[in-house]
Amino acid sequence: MFRHCPACGAPDLAFDGCNRYDCRTCGFLFYQNTAAACGVILRYEDAVLLLRRGREPALGMLDFPGGFVDPGESAERAVQREIREEIGIDARDLRYFCSGPNRYQFRDVLYHTCDLVFTGTIDEPPRSLQTSEVDAYVLVKRAEIRIEEIAFPSLRSAMDEYISRWSSDDEWPGSNVTVSPLK
Numbered sequence: 495m496f497r498h499c500p501a502c503g504a505p506d507l508a509f510d511g512c513n514r515y516d517c518r519t520c521g522f523l524f525y526q527n528t529a530a531a532c533g534v535i536l537r538y539e540d541a542v543l544l545l546r547r548g549r550e551p552a553l554g555m556l557d558f559p560g561g562f563v564d565p566g567e568s569a570e571r572a573v574q575r576e577i578r579e580e581i582g583i584d585a586r587d588l589r590y591f592c593s594g595p596n597r598y599q600f601r602d603v604l605y606h607t608c609d610l611v612f613t614g615t616i617d618e619p620p621r622s623l624q625t626s627e628v629d630a631y632v633l634v635k636r637a638e639i640r641i642e643e644i645a646f647p648s649l650r651s652a653m654d655e656y657i658s659r660w661s662s663d664d665e666w667p668g669s670n671v672t673v674s675p676l677k
């Protein structure tokens with residue numbers, strides 16, 4: 495990602511092939527660490543709510559509401575904020591479900607993320623959509639969910655796991671860790 499040292503400008507910045515940049519001239523050290531991101535499988539009545547992506551990467555594919563965790567923010571708070579920003583309502587019964595690694599190419603930078611996936615319920619359809627990121631929302635019943643239409647490997651794995659635990663329309667999956675309400 496970097497060709498020159500951001501501290502001294504020297505051209506001999508070494509990359510270890512994983513996450514560490516090391517300047518041989520001034521000793522500057524930079525770790526491009528994994529970023530935390532969150533997503534949520536939201537239930538509305540007898541369907542799951544998914545969002546049609548309105549921008550790259552994966553333009554046009556289906557996504558979960560969610561996004562990057564901000565500096566200083568918890569994943570629980572981030573998922574609540576993202577739901578409110580993207581679909582204009584609040585969810586209830588948010589529970590941690592699983593996590594998975596992902597690679598997210600945005601413009602010229604490849605971000606490595608760890609996506610924390612939650613489950614939750616909404617009692618009304620979206621009131622507004624964050625149109626800078628989302629084209630539309632879709633409500634998909636269990637039999638209609640197509641894993642290959644979901645945008646990212648971490649979310650495809652989470653949905654796979656979710657469907658495998660979904661025994662009937664009376665019993666929706668979710669773990670027993672509940673997120674505290676947003677204050």
Ligand SMILES: [Zn+2]
Nearest residue numbers: 499502517520
């Ligand atoms: Zn340097």
